[in-house]
Amino acid sequence: MLAPSPEPFHYLLEGSRQTSFIYNVSIGELVYVSAAYEQLFPGHRREDASADLPHLLSYLPADDQAYARQCFAELAHGQLHDDLLLRVQPRPDQPPRWLCVRAHRGATPEGQVLLAGTVDDVTVEQEYIRNADKYMAKKNTTLEILSHDLAGPFNMLQQLAEFIGEKTQALNDPQVEKLIRVMQDTCRDSVNLIRDFVDGEFMESASVELKRARVELVLALRQIMETYQQGEHLVAKRFSLRAAQPKVFVEIDHNKFLQVINNLMSNAIKFTREGGHIVVSVEQQAQHVLVAVADDGIGIPAELLPVLFDRFTKARRPGLRGEKTTGLGMHLIQTLVRLHGGTIWVESEENRGTTFYIQLPNSAVQPAE
Template structure:
């Protein structure tokens, strides 16, 4: 049994979501509820006169995305909700989620319906959470190197001291040295186990894609390394040859994979060396490279580098442990994003890892409006 028209009309006027109907032939909005005035600060009876100004408020980074969605919407190929970033009248950001609908049997012609929701609060909260998560992951990698490195060195020193003290035949001294050696070893293993567990946990979670600016996310990671450069005794360089650069990715997983590549470079780059993170766009691909001036990868182990429990695993320059899982996990994450990863390395001259990821398919033929 259908609801009474008065009930539906009352519901549409009270809902916090904007509901509208757009006639394609006349290029006019034929219906819009009062939420338009609350959500977008417009006037319901002047919505068609305000359309041009509303379209002009679409963020420049989102304009091609909006035009692509509009084109697919009219062609009946857009079925999922999409997000848009608007600039408000006071200069702040506003995020909208738009659920499309196509009235194919409408009279006298094609009509589009849509439900618009303000998701600004949610997006801001997610941005802060993602920034915190990225900072947490990078901090763990830095601490892993910064804490485990000296402890591994102490472990090596204790081995030497134990051997040098053997002729003294001092049982108490031998016991103390052995205790120091075991304590250092267990502490190093504990640190690496914790970081490895965080990485593995993330990989086992279902892929959750969203449209994000890859350049912004990579810049956040590199800023943490650059802030820690004096303590890590390395130089960190970030190069972006294009900005912004939008992709549909699971940013937590992908950023952990890139962070793991940076951490790997950190392990095998001597003090005073340089690690460079670069991002660019080429022929429908986002190209991310992690280059270092480290010791390089021996030719004999390069072929199996991405295999699980690979024989290519080796301790870092400060004795950092390797499980042999890191590279295979990174490769899995990249391939889940329909991308590929490869590297070039020569002993004594450093290593360059390259990640290629497909860009958003936004072939814009029809302008907004």
């Protein structure tokens, strides 16, 4: 039998739309749950909430059940301080819902460990965030493709202007020379404007605090790679995704980590010739998740590798189409990877290609094999 809620908060808890609870870890029972529990789980009575707990766990997708158990175990030991987001789907014919569990650890005078907190249905907010993340990643990927596609004609026009300038040099016509300079400056400024717009968004992201969540990385990478594959004809490159496991979970800032991948993809496009191949791979290892972005492009000279991640690095080079670089891209990539608790390194050989490796902590419970 559940104990009544303590005064003077009884009416506050009972009248709230939030589901409030107190769970006694020491005896493994719910000792209080508010009336909103019955709205959160229609068909369940709060008097039976403690007995319902094993059944409620089955509402979580199989991939999330071990993760939920781990999080509650950490919470019981005072090791989890973030909100816990869980997907629930009571019936297959119902859409999944998102629940946010906020709890803190306490103890009774007798030394029994308690977890007290609230459960909210945050489905609307989470669907909005996940759709926004999805379309933000697609937008950034599309911008990368378009930036290379649009820069190509301007670079070609600039080269044609240089060629015309050489052929008409003997005319010594100041007006012709001025027109050619205008063409060259316009093309160069247009290319720089396109690249500055894309780089600006990436640079701003490094100064913002991370908002981590449990992300299915294979799915997230597949979504952006499909966009690159749809744009293969625009950049004259081939793109592939290779996943060692069908699902890999990591705790990352979805938008910022995919910006890292997009920036590495942009770098690969710049230094890979037409017809080249760019591959993104992901693998769940014993202690880490390994992500790699590999190309068969022109590679990086050995003397530049030690300074590649330096701020305003001397390793910056124009792309094969003359794309400019600020020297900040790799430094910001490294910064964002480190903020995720990860490491990044590069292996490259001239005229053979380049591979960037990112190792992320294996902080999220993985699905059973």
